[in-house]
Amino acid sequence: MVDVDLTVTINGISYPNPLIVASGPSTLNPKAIMKCFENNAGGVVTKTITYDPMQQLQPKPRMYLIGKRELFAGKLYSFYSVDLMSEYEPERWVKFIRDVKREMSRRGIRGGLIASIAGRSYEEWGKLAGMMEDAGADAIEINLSCPHIEGEELMGRAVASRPEAIRNVIKAVKENSSLPVIGKLTPHGANPLELAKIMVSAGVDSLVSTARFQGLVIDAEKLCVVSWGGYGGYGGPWQLPISLSWTAKIVSENLGVPVIGSGGISSGEDIARFILVGADATQCCTAIMLRGHEAISKMISELKDWMNKHGFSKISDFRGMILSKIIKLEDLNRRRIYRFLVTDKCTGCGICVKVCPYHAIDLSPLGKAEINMRRCDNCGLCSSLCPSEAITYALRETKAKQASP
Ligand SMILES: Cc1cc2nc3c(=O)[nH]c(=O)nc-3n(C[C@H](O)[C@H](O)[C@H](O)COP(=O)(O)O)c2cc1C
Structure with a gap:
């Protein structure tokens, strides 16, 4: 077996491998984040950090798995949930990020630590960005993708249909921090390719393609909405082809920024699929949350096996290889x-x-x-x-x- 080099570089940050743990329950506090790195994550995105008290208090219960047997049999399942943002105040996160960076350096752990943020006003977006830079985060991810947020709010997918607001959020973040900014795209209710163009023209340094949809799961026997009783984020491995298609289209547009593929990843081969359509790295949330942090090492080892099988020794050997084969x-x-x-x-x-x-x-x-x-x-x-x-x-x-x- 050939030793493969999984290193990828995004906006000048070196990640030991292309699997970044996406913002979610597996990254909700320093202990969870360290568990990601201990299981060989290339990078970690914190649970979204906000001052919004509505977002800090979670509905209960809020997690609902459709297809338990399928999950354990490695088949398609769906995950329905309304997990809002982090319960911890941003000041607390400043300490968390410092602690994690110190611990990583003490133990010689490599990997990128990305702070996910969401402000209620442009000033708050700017303030959060500055705080995360002071804390020592390597990059900032802007949450313009959360499927639960609607109406006039300035965060989550509520912003996705308002190009002016997208530009102003990015401007505020860039003016208050020199860190690379990652724009996270919603696949929902908007054309992600158009969103990507707006975000890039407004100054983001990389993109995540894509977050989850919103859904409504009804129990027809009990005549009610399952779980907490309202609309929820809806995702799972079935989403992979949808996210792959947007990723391929965004990469093909040559927007000049790296693209991080996400949405439905549950194996090393899925990571390879995103890289084959030109992604520079990937993010995964649901599969890690449902299978435990050990799933990270497993997917990385699957990716290595896949690369060995196909004779690839580094990521750039196959990045974008499929693009020229997509027939119009x-x-x-x-x-x-x-x-x-x-x-x-x-x-x-x-x-x-x-x-x-x-x-x-x-x-x-x-x-x-x-x-x-x-x-x-x-x-x-x-x-x-x-x-x-x-x-x-x-x-x-x-x-x-x-x-x-
Ligand atoms: C339970 C749960 C909580 C999540 N929380 C956040 C969050 O706080 N911030 C965010 O940007 N994305 C959040 N996400 C979205 C994920 O980061 C990811 O973009 C999405 O689930 C698609 O990836 P996946 O198919 O690998 O899960 C959450 C997803 C789930 C399932």
Whole structure:
């Protein structure tokens, strides 16, 4: 096994690996933050620091897992929660950050410590930024993404639809601190690519793509909203392809700042997926919270194994590798014809017969699926649904003329 170099550099800060623990319950106090570093986190973002008393007091209960069995089986699950911001006053966080930095230096632990902040006014954004710099944080993350915040507030996703407010928040933060500023994008109710452009033009030094959505989970038996009873943040591994697509689009736009991929990561391969679309590093919250801090070391070791398997010795060997392979719909040759073939594995369950939108499949007298090639549209639904993986396909021919758009 080759020894791989996982180091990444973002805005001049060196991270020993590309897994940054995102702001959340796994980073809520110095003990939790140290646990992240002890488990080899490349960096840690503090729970969001604010003076807002409404944000400091948590609804109870507020955490609700949908798909317990799936979580433990490594399959898709959803996590629904209204975890607001940190309960500790910013002055307390100044001491926390100093303590963590001192402890890291005493123990020779490398890694970036990022302070997540949220102000109620531009002055407060500026004040918090200055305090975090004095405390010794390596960078500042601005929380313009929290899914629970709506209305006229100046924090969380409430700001995402107000470009002027975004610019003023970033201005206030930049004027009061010389630290790199990371803009965290909401995927929700706004076009993250447009948000990214606004944030970059206003001066952020890097971006996180993306935070979670808001959802509403209803218990139809008890006729109520689950957990604390209201709207909640909604995320999980199913979000990964959505965040990947925004990350790929933002990276492709060459905005000139590093992009940190986030949203739905639960394995080393997921970290690799974000880097393959050009992310410089990644952030992960839910999977670490649900599996414990040990999940950090596990994902890093999975990433190393994956790199070894593919012969990559450093992150830059594969960063952005997939981007040139993403086909634009207008460039796709839509005249290609595939041959769908039912193999011996067919059990005659008839699912493909029921779902084929073109009525191109019947069961033969022997009880096996048979595809009528003249009716088949090559859509692939049968093959993707077949429980016994009995339907395969291969390219047959390309018609000379490209379909008109
Ligand atoms: C319970 C919980 C609490 C969170 N608290 C914060 C927070 O205080 N500040 C923040 O910026 N993001 C917060 N987040 C969002 C995460 O940092 C992260 O952006 C989001 O969950 C997407 O990543 P994931 O799919 O790896 O969880 C929280 C997420 C969860 C699930």
